[in-house]
Each structure stands twice: as C-alpha cells, then as structure tokens.
Amino acid sequence: MNKLGLFGGTFNPIHNGHLRAAEEITRQARLEKILFIPSYIPPHKEQRCVAPAGHRLAMLRLALAGQKQFIPSAIEIEDRQTSYSIYTLRKIKKLYPEKEPFFIIGIDAFLEIRTWKDYERVLEESNFFVLSRPGFALQEVQKVLPGKWQAKTTWLNEGHFPSPRYSIFLVEINALPISASEIRERVRQGKSITGLVPKEIENYIYQHHLYQDA
Numbered sequence: 001m002n003k004l005g006l007f008g009g010t011f012n013p014i015h016n017g018h019l020r021a022a023e024e025i026t027r028q029a030r031l032e033k034i035l036f037i038p039s040y041i042p043p044h045k046e047q048r049c050v051a052p053a054g055h056r057l058a059m060l061r062l063a064l065a066g067q068k069q070f071i072p073s074a075i076e077i078e079d080r081q082t083s084y085s086i087y088t089l090r091k092i093k094k095l096y097p098e099k100e101p102f103f104i105i106g107i108d109a110f111l112e113i114r115t116w117k118d119y120e121r122v123l124e125e126s127n128f129f130v131l132s133r134p135g136f137a138l139q140e141v142q143k144v145l146p147g148k149w150q151a152k153t154t155w156l157n158e159g160h161f162p163s164p165r166y167s168i169f170l171v172e173i174n175a176l177p178i179s180a181s182e183i184r185e186r187v188r189q190g191k192s193i194t195g196l197v198p199k200e201i202e203n204y205i206y207q208h209h210l211y212q213d214a
C-alpha cells in the first residue's frame with residue numbers, strides 16, 4: 001500500500017528545521033507525499049503566543065509552494081476545535097482509504113505521546129517515523145513506551161521497513177538546531193531570523209507583525 005506521511009505540528013512558524021526533517025524522511029523512506037497538518041488549538045501548548053491559524057496556514061502554503069510532494073492540510077484548522085491525533089487519523093483514513101498513514105514526528109514530541117488522547121489507539125491504527133532532533137536521544141523512546149510497543153520499534157536503517165512486524169521506525173536525520181520558540185523570541189528581541197526560515201516566511205512575519213510581543 002502507498003505510504004502517506006502525516007507531519008503535524010503547531011508550525012508557529014514553519015521553519016527550515018521542519019523542511020529539513022521532511023526532506024530527510026522523504027529520501028530515507030522513499031515517501032511520495034507528506035501532508036503538513038497545522039493544529040488549530042494545540043492540546044499541549046499555551047495558546048498565548050500562538051499566531052492565528054490563518055497566518056500559520058498561510059506561511060505553510062508559502063513555504064511549501066512549488067514542492068508538490070509536500071501538501072498543506074487544513075483538516076485540523078477547519079474543525080475549529082482542539083485537535084486530537086486520533087480524530088485526525090480517522091478522518092485521513094476515510095479521505096485516503098488506499099493509503100497507509102505514517103506519522104512523522106520529532107523525538108521531543110514523541111516523548112509526550114502518553115499524554116495524547118487514546119494514544120494506544122493511535123499507535124494501533126497507524127505507524128510512526130520518529131526523527132532525531134538536537135538535544136534528544138532516539139533511544140529515549142524505550143523509556144516512554146510499554147513493552148508491547150517497544151517490540152514493534154526498530155531503526156529505519158536496519159532494513160525492516162516496510163514490515164508487518166514493526167510500526168514505529170526510529171530515523172536518525174541530519175537535523176537542524178532550529179526551533180519555532182527560538183524564532184519567536186528572536187523576532188521579539190528584534191534579532192535577525194535569516195537562515196532559520198525561508199525568505200518568504202521572514203517577509204510574511206514582518207509584514208503581518210507576528211511575534212513582536214510575547
């Protein structure tokens with residue numbers, strides 16, 4: 001079955017670290033398509049300092065324009081309510097019944113998975129690529145997963161992919177040390193964000209006066 005990447009996040013804003021991660025997993029797992037799915041009200045984040053969904057989606061569209069394998073999806077934003085991965089997953093499966101869904105997620109975010117609504121159902125009903133990120137070790141997944149899921153975890157580069165035995169694939173990527181929090185903080189302090197986001201995103205942030213006060 002065709003694999004579909006699901007890359008969720010606040011994307012507040014999208015930055016070069018996200019783009020690098022998407023490029024690396026596309027190459028390493030030979031993915032055809034990735035949906036970038038910005039959350040409406042992020043369940044685990046303070047709402048303060050999250051730019052309106054319309055701006056986050058507009059920036060995503062600008063950053064992905066011209067890369068037809070990367071598709072911005074408004075599926076969570078259109079809901080106008082708290083986004084839970086389990087609901088998003090089920091909707092995606094209805095929309096793309098011929099595709100096999102793979103969540104693409106950084107290790108920092110995956111380490112929080114037990115706080116997700118019905119997280120074991122999400123693990124049962126989908127697959128995961130867990131990507132490295134500076135400051136976190138991929139081995140730490142063992143600490144948060146019950147044994148049943150540890151047995152279904154393997155390294156992508158060990159050649160088990162795709163596999164009916166494994167559903168969680170750890171992926172060492174050449175990740176960039178960039179975070180959206182750092183970008184927001186730099187904008188607030190009047191520091192340059194050149195090189196951290198695509199040029200069009202930098203322009204958009206200034207044009208719309210985003211992130212100027214905390």
Ligand code: ATP
Nearest residue numbers: 009010011017021105106109175176178179180181
């Ligand atoms: P914030 O600092 O506001 O949390 P962020 O940079 O972590 O922002 P998110 O929107 O929270 O961005 O992240 C969405 C997804 O992208 C998460 O799974 C996260 O782990 C992953 N991700 C973000 N930045 C990177 C990066 N530099 N390298 C690898 N993965 C990343």
Ligand code: MG
Nearest residue numbers: 108109179180
């Ligand atoms: Mg984050």
